[in-house]
Amino acid sequence: MPVEKSSIAELLQLASVLDGVSDTPRLDLEVLLCHVLDKPRSYLFTWPEKMLEPKMVEQFNDLLQRRAHGEPIAHLTETKEFWSLSLAVNATTLIPRPDTELLVETALNLLDKSTAHILDLGTGTGAIALALASERPNWKIIAVDSVSEAVFLAEKNRQRLDLRNVHLLQSHWFTEISRQKFDLIVTNPPYIDAGDPHLNEGDVRFEPDSALVSGNNGLADIELIISGAKDYLIDGGWLLIEHGYLQAEAVHAQLMNEGYSQVSTRRDIAGHPRLTLACLKCLV
Numbered sequence: 001m002p003v004e005k006s007s008i009a010e011l012l013q014l015a016s017v018l019d020g021v022s023d024t025p026r027l028d029l030e031v032l033l034c035h036v037l038d039k040p041r042s043y044l045f046t047w048p049e050k051m052l053e054p055k056m057v058e059q060f061n062d063l064l065q066r067r068a069h070g071e072p073i074a075h076l077t078e079t080k081e082f083w084s085l086s087l088a089v090n091a092t093t094l095i096p097r098p099d100t101e102l103l104v105e106t107a108l109n110l111l112d113k114s115t116a117h118i119l120d121l122g123t124g125t126g127a128i129a130l131a132l133a134s135e136r137p138n139w140k141i142i143a144v145d146s147v148s149e150a151v152f153l154a155e156k157n158r159q160r161l162d163l164r165n166v167h168l169l170q171s172h173w174f175t176e177i178s179r180q181k182f183d184l185i186v187t188n189p190p191y192i193d194a195g196d197p198h199l200n201e202g203d204v205r206f207e208p209d210s211a212l213v214s215g216n217n218g219l220a221d222i223e224l225i226i227s228g229a230k231d232y233l234i235d236g237g238w239l240l241i242e243h244g245y246l247q248a249e250a251v252h253a254q255l256m257n258e259g260y261s262q263v264s265t266r267r268d269i270a271g272h273p274r275l276t277l278a279c280l281k282c283l284v
């Protein structure tokens with residue numbers, strides 16, 4: 001059946017298609033419609049009677065059906081806001097989460113230096129590295145990922161944002177990083193156990209295991225990073241690790257075992273312990 005023209009107001013009536021799929025059906029519709037129209041949300045409320053051509057209606061319906069099958073909004077619009085940045089996203093890595101802004105904020109408050117060397121392990125879209133770079137133009141940041149498509153995506157984001165103080169590299173954690181010392185190493189590594197039922201829910205179903213899953217109850221990569229980082233941190237350098245809300249104790253213990261000090265955990269906005277930081281060879 002040929003698709004007919006529809007008004008913005010008519011298309012916004014279709015929220016029930018997302019019943020049981022999304023907690024925010026109306027917002028999802030608005031975001032998808034803005035994406036198709038390439039307009040801000042205010043446009044929808046200013047011009048509700050505006051008629052969309054059949055081609056646009058078709059494009060919108062297609063996105064709506066994909067959303068009804070659970071695909072994340074960020075994959076449909078191919079963008080996600082993180083910190084103050086709009087980042088390109090795709091299915092090769094994690095969609096940046098607002099939770100990770102805690103790590104960015106903590107790093108910025110922790111390191112009171114205008115020039116510093118930073119390493120971001122498992123950069124994905126480049127979210128953490130690019131957010132730090134945007135705030136501290138004189139920090140030199142190396143960001144790595146083991147997935148070549150993720151490195152390509154992060155590089156695309158870097159170029160579009162014109163953040164010249166970030167250098168991207170494909171590396172399996174530290175393997176391709178030349179011997180050098182960093183003031184700060186930040187990471188949001190994969191930390192979910194393969195048997196975790198959350199992997200079958202919501203957006204994560206559409207994200208790759210390479211970004212999510214790790215062995216040893218989700219702690220295997222964190223353990224590799226904690227031990228490997230010791231060769232790459234200056235004396236007095238800091239390691240910041242985002243982890244699952246039930247992993248704080250294990251991460252804390254591993255950091256102590258490996259000889260770090262000033263180990264502390266920060267809570268996210270929901271009150272969950274999600275970020276642990278530690279210093280290597282700090283004086284006090």
Ligand SMILES: C[S@@+](CC[C@H](N)C(=O)[O-])C[C@H]1O[C@@H](n2cnc3c(N)ncnc32)[C@H](O)[C@@H]1O
Binds near residue numbers: 096126
């Ligand atoms: C949880 S995602 C975090 C992405 C991004 N830093 C963020 O916070 O949105 C973990 C990232 O680590 C990468 N990764 C997984 N194993 C890795 C390894 N051995 N070496 C480097 N990167 C790895 C994945 O490809 C993925 O991009």
